[in-house]
Amino acid sequence: MSTVPSPAPASVAPHDRARPLAKGSLKPAKDLCSDCGLCDSRWVAYVRRACAFLEQRFEAMEERAHGRSRRLDDEDELYFGVHQRMVTARLRQPIEGAQWTGIVSRIGVRALETGLVDAVLCVQQSPDDRFTPVPVLARTPEQVLAARVNKPTLSPNLEVLEQLPGSGIERLLAIGVGCQIQALRAVQATLPLQKLYVLGLPCVDNVSRQGLQTFLESASRSPETVVHYEFMQDFRIHFRHSDGHQETVPFFGLDTPALKDVFAPSCLSCFDYTNAGADLVVGYMGATFGRQWVTVRNPLGQELLDLVEPELDLAPVTSTGDRRQAVQQGIDAYEKALKLPMWLAELVGVFVQRFGPKGLEYGRFSIDSHFTRNALWLQRHHPEKVEAHIPAFARKIVARYRLPKP
Ligand code: FAD
Ligand code: SF4
Structure with a gap:
């Protein structure tokens, strides 16, 4: 009696055996988790x-x-990474x-219309709440446009x-912020894709809902009607309300003591x-007022911009x-949790606004202010992570300032 040899087991990749973590469960990064979504997929493997x-593996990611x-x-x-x-x-x-x-939505639309990609990873909003994100793989220009606005x-x-x-998707354009893109780049080689384009947004001070x-x-004077806001280059927050009216508030008038704990711990340690890992980055802070800032x-990234x-x-x-x-004064004021009266703010x-930094210098102002604050936050809240977590470029920037004792 002859026996038929059983076929050799096909090699099984770690993500083929893995399951997404249950929604709401404690994630591996614990309190520092930014909810980037990786753990909600089999690529949690x-x-x-x-x-x-x-x-943090910036050098390896940039090289790849x-x-x-x-x-x-x-x-x-x-300051601005490889470009x-x-x-x-x-x-x-x-x-x-x-x-x-x-610009970001238009690139997404053109990428689909020209057949450059089969789908665009972007974020729509919940029908019940303008600010609750709903990530999608958009297959049509209309679906990309429905994801416009932060x-x-x-x-x-x-x-x-x-x-x-x-899904039949072989070529993908992924739009996202730094933590999402770092995780995406790390698993890129294991994804069932022939081509991946990455369109990044600069990001800082994000929050939970x-x-x-x-x-x-x-x-804001009317928090329930805010539909859009941005921290602008004129050092004011511009709120747009549902009836179309604009409200602006000076950064220096924010209630710093009340807001110290508002930002997500992930963002305070980022x-x-x-x-750094995107092919093309579209933000605003390195541009003068009203314009966008594009880093290829x-x-x-140039292929995306060509679209x-x-x-x-262009300029x-x-x-x-x-x-x-201004950065050094900001570090000292933040430490003392100063709240200025509105007239002084x-x-x-x-x-x-009149004499302060503009264009790329405004971008450096914002980077310096956030890196120094975050380095101090890490030293105070996660001293064990400081060594591995602060990349060489951030160390060099932070060393230019006088920081309070941790
Ligand atoms: P739109 O055409 O309106 O498209 C916006 C895109 O953002 C959509 O494709 C959508 O998928 C995506 N998106 C929306 N919300 C999220 C989210 N939570 N996570 C990932 N993707 C999202 N730029 C700066 O220069 N400095 C900053 O400090 C800065 N902070 C930001 C913070 C956040 C949380 C976000 C989402 C963006 C930030 N940006 C920042 C980028 C900037 O505000 C604009 O998003 C960018 O200039 C693109 O504008 P647009 O009109 O071309 O985008
Ligand atoms: Fe998982 Fe992303 Fe949270 Fe890290 S940040 S634990 S990869 S969901």
């Missing part, structure tokens, strides 16, 4: 090396994505309801990776403000002013 809050890591002795790369081009831009025909002029809350973007197997409520109630990190470049009013980046004294705001 790689969480130990992928999670931005368990281990761009072919080299940033040059620390080049001031622009030190081959930096410009400011606005869509000549802005998209109604977008966060700025809608949901300024932690968003589990990577949970939709779970939908990739069997509950934290957002506290922030809105503290900062140094990926400018989204590699040829894939919309004929529709853009070179500029940089004026000197941020350093308005006065300081007018002065800083």
Whole structure:
């Protein structure tokens, strides 16, 4: 009697055996979890090396994505990461309801229309709540446009990776913030994709949905009608309300003591403000008022920008002013948890707006302010993580300032 040999078992990848963690369960990064969504997919199998809050691997990520890591002795790369081009831009025909002029949504739309990709990973909003994020794999331009405007809350973007197997999607454009992109890059080689494009947003000071409520109630006169807000280059927060009216509040008038605990611990320990792993980054803080700031990190990023470049009013980046004294004063004021009376906050705001940093120097002001605050927060709350968690570029920046004792 002959026996038929059983076929050799096909090799099974770790993610084929893994299951998403149950929603609401404690995640591996514990209190530092940014809810990036990786653990809500089978790619949780790689969480130990992928999670931005368990281990920071900037050099390796930059080398994989761009072919080299940033040059620390080049001031622009030190601050803004690997890049081959930096410009400011606005869509000549802005998209109604977008966060700025809608360059990000337009790139998503064009990527689908031209067949560059089969789907766009982006974030729509819950029908019940404008600020509750709903990540999707958009297959049509309408679905991409429905994701326009920031949901300024932690968003589990990577949970939709779970939908990739069997979806027919082979080429994907992923839009996301730094922590989501770090995890995505770490698992990229294991995804069932032929091509991945990454369009990044700079990100800082994100909050949980509950934290957002506290922030809105503290900062706006009418928190329940806010539909859009941004921390602008004129050192004011601009709130847009559902009836269309604008409210602006000077940064220096914020109730710092009440807001110290509002930001998510993940964001207080993050140094990926400018989204180091993305192919193309579209923000605003390195541009002058009303324009967007575009950083092309590699040829894939330029391919994405090519999709919309004929529709853009482009200009070179500029940089004026000197941020350093303002950053040091901000560190000292934050430490004392000072709350200025509104008349004084308005006065300081007018002065800083007139004589303060602009363009790339404003971007450096914001990076310095957040890196110094976050380094101190880590030293105080997670001293065991300081060594592994603060990347070389952030150390070099933080060392330029006088920090209070941890
Ligand atoms: P739109 O065309 O309106 O598209 C917005 C895109 O953002 C959509 O595709 C959507 O999928 C995506 N998105 C929305 N919410 C989230 C989310 N929570 N997580 C991941 N993706 C999301 N730029 C700076 O220069 N400095 C900053 O400090 C800064 N902070 C930011 C903080 C957050 C939480 C976010 C989401 C963005 C931040 N940005 C920052 C980027 C900036 O506000 C704009 O999003 C960017 O300039 C694109 O504008 P747009 O009009 O082209 O975008
Ligand atoms: Fe998982 Fe993302 Fe949270 Fe890290 S940040 S524990 S990868 S969900």
